[in-house]
Amino acid sequence: MAASAKVSVGSHVWVEDPDEAWIDGEVEEANTDEITVNCSGKKVVTKVNAVYPKDPEFPELGVDDMTKLAYLHEPGLLLNLKCRYDANEIYTYTGNILIAVNPFKRLPHLYGIDTMKQYKGAPLGELTPHPFAVADSAYRKMINEGVSQAILVSGESGAGKTESTKMLMRFLAYMGGRSESEGRSVEQQVLESNPVLEAFGNAKTVRNNNSRFSSIKEEESRAAIRTYLLERSRVCQVSDPERNYHCFYMLCAAPEQETERYKLGKPSTFRYLNQSNCYEQYYLHYTSSGCNLPVVAAILHLGNIEFAKGEESEASEPKDEKSRFHLKQCDEKALEDSLCKRVMVTRDESITKSLDPDSAALGRDALAKIVYSKLFDWLVTKINNSIGQDPDSKHIIGVLDIYGFESFKTNSFEQFCINLTNEKLQQHFNQHVFKMEQEEYTKEEIDWSYIEFIDNQDILDLIEKKPGGIIALLDEACMFPRSTHDTFAQKLYQTFKDHKRFSKPKLAQTDFTICHYAGDVTYQTELFLDKNKDYVVGEHQALLSSSDCSFVSSLFPPLPEESSKTSKFSSIGSQFKHQLQSLLESLSTTEPHYIRCVKPNNLLKPEIFENNNILQQLRCGGVMEAIRISCAGYPTRKPFNEFLTDSNNDEVDACKKLLAKVDLKGFQIGKTKVFLRAGQMAELDAHRAEVLGRSARIIQRKVLSYQSRKKFLLLQAASTDIQALCRGQVARVLFEKMRIEVACLRIQNQARTYICQKAYKVCALLLVQFRQGCEQKLLESNFTHIMKFYFFLLVWVFMTCNFLFTQSQIRRCLCHRHYVRMKKAAITTQCGWRRRVARRELRNLKMAAKEAGHFKMLRASWKINWKNSRQN
Numbered sequence: 001m002a003a004s005a006k007v008s009v010g011s012h013v014w015v016e017d018p019d020e021a022w023i024d025g026e027v028e029e030a031n032t033d034e035i036t037v038n039c040s041g042k043k044v045v046t047k048v049n050a051v052y053p054k055d056p057e058f059p060e061l062g063v064d065d066m067t068k069l070a071y072l073h074e075p076g077l078l079l080n081l082k083c084r085y086d087a088n089e090i091y092t093y094t095g096n097i098l099i100a101v102n103p104f105k106r107l108p109h110l111y112g113i114d115t116m117k118q119y120k121g122a123p124l125g126e127l128t129p130h131p132f133a134v135a136d137s138a139y140r141k142m143i144n145e146g147v148s149q150a151i152l153v154s155g156e157s158g159a160g161k162t163e164s165t166k167m168l169m170r171f172l173a174y175m176g177g178r179s180e181s182e183g184r185s186v187e188q189q190v191l192e193s194n195p196v197l198e199a200f201g202n203a204k205t206v207r208n209n210n211s212r213f214s215s216i217k218e219e220e221s222r223a224a225i226r227t228y229l230l231e232r233s234r235v236c237q238v239s240d241p242e243r244n245y246h247c248f249y250m251l252c253a254a255p256e257q258e259t260e261r262y263k264l265g266k267p268s269t270f271r272y273l274n275q276s277n278c279y280e281q282y283y284l285h286y287t288s289s290g291c292n293l294p295v296v297a298a299i300l301h302l303g304n305i306e307f308a309k310g311e312e313s314e315a316s317e318p319k320d321e322k323s324r325f326h327l328k329q330c331d332e333k334a335l336e337d338s339l340c341k342r343v344m345v346t347r348d349e350s351i352t353k354s355l356d357p358d359s360a361a362l363g364r365d366a367l368a369k370i371v372y373s374k375l376f377d378w379l380v381t382k383i384n385n386s387i388g389q390d391p392d393s394k395h396i397i398g399v400l401d402i403y404g405f406e407s408f409k410t411n412s413f414e415q416f417c418i419n420l421t422n423e424k425l426q427q428h429f430n431q432h433v434f435k436m437e438q439e440e441y442t443k444e445e446i447d448w449s450y451i452e453f454i455d456n457q458d459i460l461d462l463i464e465k466k467p468g469g470i471i472a473l474l475d476e477a478c479m480f481p482r483s484t485h486d487t488f489a490q491k492l493y494q495t496f497k498d499h500k501r502f503s504k505p506k507l508a509q510t511d512f513t514i515c516h517y518a519g520d521v522t523y524q525t526e527l528f529l530d531k532n533k534d535y536v537v538g539e540h541q542a543l544l545s546s547s548d549c550s551f552v553s554s555l556f557p558p559l560p561e562e563s564s565k566t567s568k569f570s571s572i573g574s575q576f577k578h579q580l581q582s583l584l585e586s587l588s589t590t591e592p593h594y595i596r597c598v599k600p601n602n603l604l605k606p607e608i609f610e611n612n613n614i615l616q617q618l619r620c621g622g623v624m625e626a627i628r629i630s631c632a633g634y635p636t637r638k639p640f641n642e643f644l645t646d647s648n649n650d651e652v653d654a655c656k657k658l659l660a661k662v663d664l665k666g667f668q669i670g671k672t673k674v675f676l677r678a679g680q681m682a683e684l685d686a687h688r689a690e691v692l693g694r695s696a697r698i699i700q701r702k703v704l705s706y707q708s709r710k711k712f713l714l715l716q717a718a719s720t721d722i723q724a725l726c727r728g729q730v731a732r733v734l735f736e737k738m739r740i741e742v743a744c745l746r747i748q749n750q751a752r753t754y755i756c757q758k759a760y761k762v763c764a765l766l767l768v769q770f771r772q773g774c775e776q777k778l779l780e781s782n783f784t785h786i787m788k789f790y791f792f793l794l795v796w797v798f799m800t801c802n803f804l805f806t807q808s809q810i811r812r813c814l815c816h817r818h819y820v821r822m823k824k825a826a827i828t829t830q831c832g833w834r835r836r837v838a839r840r841e842l843r844n845l846k847m848a849a850k851e852a853g854h855f856k857m858l859r860a861s862w863k864i865n866w867k868n869s870r871q872n
């Protein structure tokens, strides 16, 4: 997985969530160790290294190959799958692994003949991901390179393995298309045989309405069908709401003449079917398939035989008439004996021992299981023979349909075998992915020597090592008559007490836990011994091989004298181990292709995408491990033309320079691609975002300041013009007013001076006349009085003049004060106007600054404001 990139406040990251697996949010606080992330209002405090960066440029519809993701991590993978799933794009590549998410709805447009035509011959990756593309690639490799191919389809029950396999087979049938005269192709015949195989090998489970109970089904183009590990216990034990194998219900629903013939009734009348209340017909309808039908009917009758205590102590016998009726459907006496009695062979003699009712019932179920399993094997052989192998074909395409890793509440021997298969295939898968990585690095001529590869060999040794592995100990326990699951469990605890992959759960007495590559699984040992035993009880063998029905006797040919005397024991676990080994040997000679099927929800419904569920399947399916292997090397690889936006002639040099500039270490430059270590793409993106952010800020600042300055200058000029205009007008008005006032005053003064002059002249004349008149009288009167009069007159004149002068002075003074006040008023008016203009301007600037979110703009507005106020 990619290492988490540097997180900073404001960046978007993925945070782990118990319900949704991963949720995204914005970083609100970032300290050295911890960060606070706001995930849609929910604050999450977590460790810095527990989050993954979210790709800000994540494409809305995702990418068709996970390796194209900028950040290759769990949440990225999940988001990509979800986006595609929502758009009905159910297939996605992870390198050359195809991930198929079950749509649980029909998407016919995806599988038509036209689609097949499109994929025929198209290079892998050119068209949208599809099983046809995988099949086509395998087919072309086989034809062109002469190498056998294998397509491994895996996934949990209900994930869509069978559907994908059918699609692969259809495409291969189309590719290998034969003319009418050549007959049907192998693939067509395999496809046609599917309904029969599914009727006998499939059942309804809670996980899938048509679940297959053979854990590996291998279908080879130009070869045959092989199945491994049919779940035998299902024949006798079904839990609600699951069903037994489809064929039982189909037979019960057969036409009356058939049911009459086999004395069959409704499914609810049979013990092997009525343990569950689910009888709905989920699958195909009855088609007569010949000689195996009496066997299926016989198994149902066998299940209805119940036992009661017999006359002798510890003996048993059919419980009632009903049981006898079912017993009579076969050879009554022989069957009763083989179910109720056992022959003990000692050195000297043979002793017949009666079985108690419980042991007889166990024997009955064992008989049913072995008959059904032999019937199934016969069916597969029959189909293989009828398909026929092409003796001239040198190469094959093997289609492997494998049960995925299983971990339930109760895990028994089947889960143990299935998980062993998955461990084996995981090792093969890891080695293959690792090899592919190496091939890519070698092709690009880069140094890859330090990539480590985690092997699960220790788990395989724990399970299958001989002697001393779990299977070997189980076989040992099965061979000792006194062994029980308890003694087996104690032996395991003792042997593996120090094994780091093995543990004993604290409260359990007989359970054990294995730490598998996909997680811990606790197994319950209760039925391990029974399920591992694969021997046919001697009495059953004798009964069946001497059956009147030739079909049944052919299923159980008499054993050679020697083998019946020596060991009767044969272990399912060991057989399975060997089959697995030979399967892997065949696989190693082929070139593998992988399809990982994913079940998006447990409700088996469309449009529900359960993150945690899917993530667990991706982990178990090895997708995460493939990514981990890829991450151990160079998970991000970009062709030069994608890596460099501006590629010149020397791309290698340009890449080196670019990466050295950001101080990136450990990358490699191949012949056509740049190889980056995990997390380096995120680092580069962070650098790029930082540089782009900085440049954007500079450009913004420049543009904004240019715009503000331009606006400011315009405003300044406009305001100066307006000011000048206003000032000029005000001044002109004032001046006019002043001029008028001054003119008035001058006129007044002139008038007054004129009046004064006139008055003075009149006074002077009067005085002269008075003086002349008086001069004569002076002689006769008192000269002093005359002088007094004369003096007073002068004073009066002077006073008058003075008064007039003072008046004009006062007026002038008043005028001046008026002028000053007027000027002041004009200036105040101007200031107010300017302030208003400036305030409006400031407001506009502030608003613009807010919109632009840029403090530089604010500063510009403050500057304007300040300048305006200074001017004011």
Ligand SMILES: Nc1ncnc2c1ncn2[C@@H]1O[C@H](COP(=O)(O)OP(=O)(O)OP(=O)(O)O)[C@@H](O)[C@H]1O
Residues within 6 Å of the ligand: 102, 103, 104, 105, 106, 107, 155, 156, 157, 158, 159, 160, 161, 162, 163, 164, 207, 208, 209, 210, 211, 212, 213, 403, 597
């Ligand atoms: N590509 C698909 N398109 C539409 N429906 C699908 C597709 N794949 C699977 N399904 C649906 O999912 C169901 C289960 O699929 P399938 O039987 O292939 O699962 P499986 O993995 O083989 O299960 P098991 O291992 O139990 O046999 C199918 O019956 C079908 O309804």
